[in-house]
Amino acid sequence: MNTRLQVEHPVTEMVTGVDLVHWQLRLARGERLTVDPERALEARGHAIECRIYAEDPDAGFLPSPGRILTLRSPAGPGVRDDCGVAALFEVPVYYDSMIAKLVAWGEDRPQAIGRMRRALSEYEVGGVKTTIPFFQWLLEEPAFVAGTIDTTFLDHALAARNGAPFTAVPAEAEEIAVVGAALHAYLKGEVGRGAAARRGDAGSLAWRRQARAEALRR
Numbered sequence: 001m002n003t004r005l006q007v008e009h010p011v012t013e014m015v016t017g018v019d020l021v022h023w024q025l026r027l028a029r030g031e032r033l034t035v036d037p038e039r040a041l042e043a044r045g046h047a048i049e050c051r052i053y054a055e056d057p058d059a060g061f062l063p064s065p066g067r068i069l070t071l072r073s074p075a076g077p078g079v080r081d082d083c084g085v086a087a088l089f090e091v092p093v094y095y096d097s098m099i100a101k102l103v104a105w106g107e108d109r110p111q112a113i114g115r116m117r118r119a120l121s122e123y124e125v126g127g128v129k130t131t132i133p134f135f136q137w138l139l140e141e142p143a144f145v146a147g148t149i150d151t152t153f154l155d156h157a158l159a160a161r162n163g164a165p166f167t168a169v170p171a172e173a174e175e176i177a178v179v180g181a182a183l184h185a186y187l188k189g190e191v192g193r194g195a196a197a198r199r200g201d202a203g204s205l206a207w208r209r210q211a212r213a214e215a216l217r218r
Contacts, residue, residue, distance in 0.1 A: 056129035069127035074119035133166035
């Protein structure tokens, strides 16, 4: 028997209420399974999982290794974040770049989607690129919302984007960046002129001292 857990076991746990990891440990200890089979097979509500990776969706989902500078996980009703990292964690280049498995549960699919959208909007990871923008786009796609998808959906949907970036820079941010760059250039110029003026003052003072010394010698 393969005793490994499925990667998406949080989804099963959310819709059945059965803690699979807990029972795996109890069974390994020799205890008997007392979970009602009917309960274990009866799903309640709807659950969605987004696997948050340190990958850049705008670069074909290439890995984005590096140091996680800041990390804020989402919370709230129906939201579960199985996160394996913390701020200042170094995402390596040699191993799996998964940061967390984010799961949202709802009494039906629309509620689960709504909760996942909120959770993704609250998730903040600084220092590396992540798949969060990709999932935010995906959860707004009409076909995904309606559930009219198949195994070819993602290939077609990504091709239809024609390389459009998932992370768009707001116009306000661009304006702030331009103003900041202009202010930096201005202040740099002022500092340079001030330094030149101070050097000039110092040189003039040295000449005056030298003149006085020559006059005294006469």
